[in-house]
Amino acid sequence: MSAARLRAMRDMTPRSWLRPAAWAVAALALAVYAFAFADSYVLRVLTLTGCYAILVMGYQFVFGHLGALSLAQGTFFGVGAYTAALLGLKAGTPYLLNIAAAIVVTVALAALIAVPVRRLKSHYFALATLGIAEVVLIGARNWVDLTGGGDGLSGVPGMALFGVSVPRGWGEFAVVWGAAGLLALLARRLQRGLPMRVHVLAREDPIAAAAAGIDTDRLRFNAFLWSAAYGAVAGALAVPVVRVISPEVVEFKVMVACLAMTVVGGRTAIAGAFIGALLLYPLPEWFRFLEDHYLIAYGAVLLAAVVLAPDGLAGLLGRLLPKSPVRPTVPDPPDDISLAPASTSVDLAIETVGKRFGGLTALADVSLRVAPGEIVGLIGPNGAGKTTLANIVTGQYAADAGQVSLGGLALTGLAAFRIARAGIARTFQTPALAPGLSALDNVATACATPGRGGPEARLARAYDRAIAAMAETGVLDHAHVDVGALPHAVRRRVELARALALRPRFIILDEPAAGLTAEEIEGLAATLRGLARTGIGFLIIDHDMGFLMPLANRLACLHEGRLIAEGPSDAVSNDPAVVEAYLGPDFHVTGAG
Amino acid sequence: MELGQLLLNALVLGASYALVALGFVLVLNATAAVNFAHGELVMAGGMLAVALATVLPLGDVVPGLLVLPLVLVVMAGAGLLFSLVAYFPLRRGPPVSVFISTIAVGIMLQHAVKAAMGPAERAAPPLLAGPQLDLAGLIVSRQALATLAVAALLIGGTALLLRRTQFGRRLRASAQDPEMARAVGVPVRAMIASSFALGTALAGAAGLLFANSYFVSPESGGNLMIKAYIAVVIGGWGSVPGALAGALLIALFEVGVAAWLSSPVAEAALYGALLLTLVLRPQGLFGEPVGRRV
Numbered sequence: 099m100s101a102a103r104l105r106a107m108r109d110m111t112p113r114s115w116l117r118p119a120a121w122a123v124a125a126l127a128l129a130v131y132a133f134a135f136a137d138s139y140v141l142r143v144l145t146l147t148g149c150y151a152i153l154v155m156g157y158q159f160v161f162g163h164l165g166a167l168s169l170a171q172g173t174f175f176g177v178g179a180y181t182a183a184l185l186g187l188k189a190g191t192p193y194l195l196n197i198a199a200a201i202v203v204t205v206a207l208a209a210l211i212a213v214p215v216r217r218l219k220s221h222y223f224a225l226a227t228l229g230i231a232e233v234v235l236i237g238a239r240n241w242v243d244l245t246g247g248g249d250g251l252s253g254v255p256g257m258a259l260f261g262v263s264v265p266r267g268w269g270e271f272a273v274v275w276g277a278a279g280l281l282a283l284l285a286r287r288l289q290r291g292l293p294m295r296v297h298v299l300a301r302e303d304p305i306a307a308a309a310a311g312i313d314t315d316r317l318r319f320n321a322f323l324w325s326a327a328y329g330a331v332a333g334a335l336a337v338p339v340v341r342v343i344s345p346e347v348v349e350f351k352v353m354v355a356c357l358a359m360t361v362v363g364g365r366t367a368i369a370g371a372f373i374g375a376l377l378l379y380p381l382p383e384w385f386r387f388l389e390d391h392y393l394i395a396y397g398a399v400l401l402a403a404v405v406l407a408p409d410g411l412a413g414l415l416g417r418l419l420p421k422s423p424v425r426p427t428v429p430d431p432p433d434d435i436s437l438a439p440a441s442t443s444v445d446l447a448i449e450t451v452g453k454r455f456g457g458l459t460a461l462a463d464v465s466l467r468v469a470p471g472e473i474v475g476l477i478g479p480n481g482a483g484k485t486t487l488a489n490i491v492t493g494q495y496a497a498d499a500g501q502v503s504l505g506g507l508a509l510t511g512l513a514a515f516r517i518a519r520a521g522i523a524r525t526f527q528t529p530a531l532a533p534g535l536s537a538l539d540n541v542a543t544a545c546a547t548p549g550r551g552g553p554e555a556r557l558a559r560a561y562d563r564a565i566a567a568m569a570e571t572g573v574l575d576h577a578h579v580d581v582g583a584l585p586h587a588v589r590r591r592v593e594l595a596r597a598l599a600l601r602p603r604f605i606i607l608d609e610p611a612a613g614l615t616a617e618e619i620e621g622l623a624a625t626l627r628g629l630a631r632t633g634i635g636f637l638i639i640d641h642d643m644g645f646l647m648p649l650a651n652r653l654a655c656l657h658e659g660r661l662i663a664e665g666p667s668d669a670v671s672n673d674p675a676v677v678e679a680y681l682g683p684d685f686h687v688t689g690a691g
Numbered sequence: 692m693e694l695g696q697l698l699l700n701a702l703v704l705g706a707s708y709a710l711v712a713l714g715f716v717l718v719l720n721a722t723a724a725v726n727f728a729h730g731e732l733v734m735a736g737g738m739l740a741v742a743l744a745t746v747l748p749l750g751d752v753v754p755g756l757l758v759l760p761l762v763l764v765v766m767a768g769a770g771l772l773f774s775l776v777a778y779f780p781l782r783r784g785p786p787v788s789v790f791i792s793t794i795a796v797g798i799m800l801q802h803a804v805k806a807a808m809g810p811a812e813r814a815a816p817p818l819l820a821g822p823q824l825d826l827a828g829l830i831v832s833r834q835a836l837a838t839l840a841v842a843a844l845l846i847g848g849t850a851l852l853l854r855r856t857q858f859g860r861r862l863r864a865s866a867q868d869p870e871m872a873r874a875v876g877v878p879v880r881a882m883i884a885s886s887f888a889l890g891t892a893l894a895g896a897a898g899l900l901f902a903n904s905y906f907v908s909p910e911s912g913g914n915l916m917i918k919a920y921i922a923v924v925i926g927g928w929g930s931v932p933g934a935l936a937g938a939l940l941i942a943l944f945e946v947g948v949a950a951w952l953s954s955p956v957a958e959a960a961l962y963g964a965l966l967l968t969l970v971l972r973p974q975g976l977f978g979e980p981v982g983r984r985v
Contacts, residue, residue, distance in 0.1 A: 167787050214970040220786065221725055221928070225920050226969050229962040232917065240955045350913060354798065361791055391806045397798035404791045405780045 106429040107558035110538075110578075116419045121369070125279070132271055141267045142339060143380050148274035149336040151375035154359045155278075155285050155368060156328020159321040161357075162365035163289065165301035166318055167220060170211065170227035172353030173234050174329025175336075176345075177204045180238065180245065182334035183343035186255040193258045193338065200334040201327050208326030212319050231353065238345040250344025257338045274335050281328060282368050288324070291553030292546075292560050294366075295539045299532040306530035308514035309492060309523065310544040311600055315513075355379070358396060362403040364412030373411050428538075428577045431569035432562050439521065439603040442470035442633035444505030446491070446522065446604045452499035453486055453659075460486045461659045464500070466637075468604060473626065473636040475650035475667070477643070479680050482656040484639045485527065488606050491637075492524045493517040504603065523597035524606040529589040531581040537592045538564055538577040544599040567599040568592070571625055587618045594625075604635040611642040623649045643685070647671065655680060695829050697950055698943075703835045705942030706842035707900045708918055709935045712926075713846060714893035715919035716934040720866040721886030722778060724789035728797030730916025731804075732773070732891050736766050736898025737907035738804050740815040755818035755903050759841065762895045770891025774884050797912060805909040815902035838900050845896055846935065849889070853931070862886060921961070925968050927975030937976070 132144055157171045178200040185196040215226040238245050245251070257264035257273055264273055289297070300307040300314045307314050337343055346352075359378045364370020378399070385392040407414055446468040453461040461483045468474045476484050489495040491502050493514035501510040509517050518524075523544075531540045538561065545560035568574045571591045576584055581592060590610060597605050607626075611619045623645060630636060640646050646653065646667070653670040655663045657679040663670045670676055677683060715729045726732075743758045777796045781788040818837035823830055853859035865872040865882040873879050901907055901915075919934075922941055926933025941961065948957035968976065 165785070165787065167790060214966065218969060218973065222924065222969055222973060224725070224790065225917075225924055226966060228917065228920075229965050233959050233962045236955050236959045354794065357791065357794065391802055393802040394799050394806070397795045397802070400798070401777070401792055401795035404788050404795065408784065408788065 103429070103432070103562070104555065104558050107561050108554060110428065110561070114419075120419055124372075128275070133268060138267050141271050143383060145271045145274045145339050146336055147375050147379040148271070148278045149332045149339075150355065150359060150379050151278050151372045152274075152281055152335070153329055153332035153356050154363065154371035154374055155281060156325040156332070157356050157360050158285070158366055158368070158371060159288075159328070160318070160325040161360060162370075163294070163297040163301065164314075164318050164321050165220075166321070167224040168227045168322065168325065169224055169350075169353055170208075170231050171325060171329055171356050172350065173227075173231040173348055174204050174208065174326045175333040175352050175356070176238070176348030177207060177234065178330030178333030179337040179347045180333075180343060181330070183251070183254045183337045184244065186338070187251060187253065187343075190255075192261070193255070194260070197331065197334045200330040204326045204330035204333075205323050208323050212322045231348070231350065235345060235348045235350075238348050245343075245345070248345060250342055250346070252342045254337055254341050254343055256341070270339050274339075277331065277335060278372075281331065282371075285328075285368055287553065289366075291557040292542065293553075295532075295535060296543050298535055299540070299543045302532050303530050305494060305514075306526065306532075307543070308494075309518055309526075309530075310596055311515050311518040311546060312543065313513070313515045354396075358400040358403075360410075361400060362407075362410055364410030367410070367412035367416065369415070370410045370412030373415075377411070428565065428574055431566045431574070435563055435566045437563075437566055437570060437598055437601055438632040439470070439601060439634055442603070444603070445469050446635060446637070447503050448487070448491060448500070449503070450500035451487070451490055451497045451502065453483075453490060453495060454498055459659050461490070461497075461656075464656070464659075464661050466654055466661065466664065468635045468637050470603065470633050470635050471630050472652070473630050473638060473650045475646035475653045476637060476639045476656065477641070477646065477653060477670075477676075477680060478656035481658075482680075483659040484656055485608055487656070488524060488608055488637070488639060491517075491606060492522055518600060518602075521601075521603035522606065523600045523602035523604070525590070525593045525597055525608060525610060527608045527612070529586075529593040531589060531593060531596075533580075533582050535581060536578050537573060537581055537584065537588075537595075538568065540581055540592055541567055541595045541599050544596045563599055564595070567595040570598055570629065571595040572621070587614050590614070591622075591625075598629070598634075602634060604637065605629075607636065607638045607640075609640050610638065611640050611645045619645050643671065643681070697946055699829065699831065699835065701943045701946035702939075703838050703904060704946060705939035706839050707897055707904065708922065708938035708942050710842050710845060710893055710897035710900065711915050712919040712922040712934040712938040713849060713931065714890035714897065715916070716923050716929065716931055717849075717886050717890040717893070719923065720929050720931075721862070721883045721890075722782075722789065724778070724786045725793070725920065726890075727790060727793040727916060728773070728777065728800060728912075729793075729890075729894060729919055730912035730914065731797040731800040732766070732769070732894040732912075733898040733901065733915045734907055734909065734912040735769070735800055735804060736762055736895030737815065737902035737911075738808055738813065738898070738909070739765060739895065740899040740902050741813045741907070742808070744816050755816055755899060756837070756841075758815070759818075759896060759899055762899050763892045766895025766898075767888040767892040769895075770887040770889070771884055773891060774887035778883070778887065779880075797916075801909050801912055808909070810909060812906040812908040813902065814906050815899060817903050818900075834904060838904055841896070841900065845893060849893065850931075852889075858885075862889075921965050924965065925976050930975070933975060940976075 132141060136144060153171065153175050160166050160168045181200040181203045182196040185191050185199055211230050215223060218226055239248050256266065257270055264270055296312055299310065300312055300317050304314045333347060355378065359374030362378060363374020381396060382392045385395050388395060403410065448464060448466045451461055451464045464487060478484055486495065490497045493512055497510055501508055503509055504520055507520060509520065541564035542560040545563040565574065568577060571594045573588055573591045573595060576588055581589060584592065610622060614622065619642065626636060626649060638646065638650065650667055652665060653667045654661055655670055655676045662675045662679060663673040671681060677685065711733050715726060718726045740755065740758050740762050743761055773796065777792040778789060781792055817834045818841065819833045823832045853863060861877045862882050862885060865877050865879040869879050898907065918941055922937030923934045925940065926937030944961055944964065945957050948960050
């Protein structure tokens with residue numbers, strides 16, 4: 099990509115100086131307060147607050163960005179704390195080595211957990227992680243030889259860096275907040291650009307994400323490990339400040355505190371981690387008159403936040419300090435990007451596919467081929483199995499019998515995202531787009547961009563391909579509009595652009611004409627014809643015969659899970675079985691263009 | 692004979708767990724959301740029974756059976772209030788919001804009870820006072836028998852309510868398909884609120900049984916919620932008979948392993964068994980595999 103082109107891409111999302119300035123002022127204020135006004139007790143509270151900010155940043159990876167309710171984040175904090183403390187106490191190893199060991203142990207534990215549980219859906223994931231938290235707590239209380247049991251162990255050595263011990267008070271404060279700053283930069287680097295956009299889709303609509311070629315399992319796995327690493331660092335930094343290690347660090351209240359800080363501060367904004375920690379960690383100090391009952395106030399704050407400010411305080415602040423408005427201009431589509439399939443030599447072959455749901459036969463012995471550049475219409479009454487067939491081809495369902503293949507590549511049994519990457523894209527009956535993202539960002543989610551360069555260069559490459567796809571489907575004018583604000587017909591075309599951005603060999607469209615006006619349908623047909631000429635094959639499910647008859651090269655009709663007719667459009671529409679099962683005796687195509 | 696005694700203990704514990712799980716799964720089905728405060732509601736029911744037993748002007752020792760109706764009524768009202776605070780404001784939001792709001796209310800409940808009644812473990816008077824019975828060498832307390840009878844009555848009554856009454860049919864209809872239920876004129880909001888009332892009343896009853904047979908402290912809630920959660924997962928998500936069977940299974944497992952090894956080992960082993968279940972049979976031990984709608 100040329101430097102000018104890269105600059106044009108960056109110009110679409112200009113950065114404002116307001117936010118960096120706000121960060122600088124906040125950091126300065128905290129430092130001045132800590133060094134000039136805070137006594138040793140307040141310094142200690144602030145230092146531990148920094149540890150919680152790191153814990154929350156870690157939690158944002160898995161809970162905020164990917165929406166997976168892990169209840170093991172408090173446990174990661176505790177395991178990190180125990181590892182660092184026990185090494186310091188029993189082996190006397192250097193502090194930095196203890197931190198490294200804490201990370202290794204905690205991440206290994208997370209990986210061990212994640213392999214079996216990462217596929218679990220939300221409620222199961224929450225319970226599984228909660229179960230692990232309970233097992234660790236039981237271990238900490240009962241493995242007395244190692245942990246000292248319920249009373250814990252005291253005399254944990256203080257911080258020391260390269261043999262020099264860190265002064266208590268301001269020294270520890272500087273180390274912890276320095277680490278928090280560095281880890282914030284790392285988190286930003288890991289999330290900004292394309293990943294942040296991909297995460298929204300993976301979180302809001304995992305099925306659509308898989309159809310866009312996104313490996314949501316791997317994203318969750320990686321996020322879970324990052325959350326563990328941050329949790330371990332937080333625990334390993336906190337324990338030499340407290341100097342005591344006891345099962346308290348793996349109790350559920352650490353998890354509750356972390357969850358509350360994340361929800362109150364903000365689930366995805368890094369600033370939210372700091373805001374949540376600074377507000378809630380010192381809460382017991384602020385509500386000292388409530389004595390031990392401050393946790394009632396804690397619960398109330400959490401409840402108020404989840405009801406009144408779902409984006410947290412960072413979300414409210416973000417509205418006061420907006421990113422600079424996006425420039426309304428969009429660069430011209432690139433001329434060096436082709437969306438035509440790389441090769442147009444293999445058919446999409448569906449062979450004797452069968453599927454049952456309990457006692458219900460959804461599909462039986464269905465065979466169908468689509469050639470490159472061909473448009474095949476799939477018709478049939480409601481409940482005939484059309485969408486089920488689409489779901490089997492794209493890997494949302496597993497077939498009970500038969501197979502689907504692309505040339506020599508068997509697709510049956512592959513994960514949905516792999517089928518998408520192999521060249522089969524799809525759209526859904528109701529357009530499945532990520533709310534809150536612009537049309538351009540939605541399309542860009544399908545443009546995985548391996549290769550060199552920082553987040554900005556990668557996002558620019560993704561935008562380049564997205565712009566090309568949006569130009570093809572005629573929605574480039576809407577590039578910067580939030581998809582929630584787009585009319586239905588445009589949303590369909592944005593979804594089609596996302597499918598196209600995968601550079602697929604075949605696209606499966608599920609009722610693309612539903613809800614469109616006659617004019618919009620005609621435009622859609624013209625777009626699809628043009629795309630077919632580039633070599634993309636289409637399998638189109640629809641009820642609108644006026645749309646399908648002139649468009650499709652062939653028609654296939656499903657009835658009660660079986661293919662009852664297949665062939666040239668005229669032959670199928672006059673087939674007595676099709677007329678009987680679906681079209682009805684009065685069927686005539688009128689106004690066919 | 693020792694085996695018989697163990698089985699009886701497991702059955703009594705299982706009956707109490709089953710009541711906890713029943714209330715949990717009713718709310719789960721009505722809202723498609725996990726009520727994380729369910730254990731705290733059970734605990735609150737137990738504490739309410741403890742408090743009522745000392746307040747009611749019925750003599751020195753009030754039998755738990757007389758307290759039960761009051762607990763049911765008060766907790767049903769508490770359930771309505773709970774739904775207004777923790778569920779209805781977030782009904783249109785993602786399920787994870789309800790998760791968090793119920794965690795929040797659970798914390799508030801736990802610490803409010805602690806503030807009101809102190810952190811200590813408390814016990815309520817037994818359901819029926821009287822000496823233990825000796826049935827062919829099996830030592831059976833009247834309390835154990837009464838616990839089994841009360842749990843069986845409440846579970847049977849709930850089953851009849853759900854299966855045989857118009858109210859129960861409407862409740863199940865709005866749980867299965869709220870859109871369709873609304874379309875045929877079922878007041879879905881009222882049905883959800885009723886599910887909270889019913890589920891919380893059952894939680895209260897369970898709390899009373901626990902407070903009679905064992906002890907309750909403000910901290911007992913979390914553990915009870917997890918037991919109900921596990922029962923629902925191993926019984927098959929959303930299945931009422933599955934949840935009851937799951938609860939019995941958990942009790943058998945706990946009592947058995949605790950007798951064989953030790954209580955901490957039993958608890959750790961329970962979580963181990965849960966994780967194995969999740970990995971090998973995510974649809975639950977008795978459930979049918981469920982597909983996700985696309």
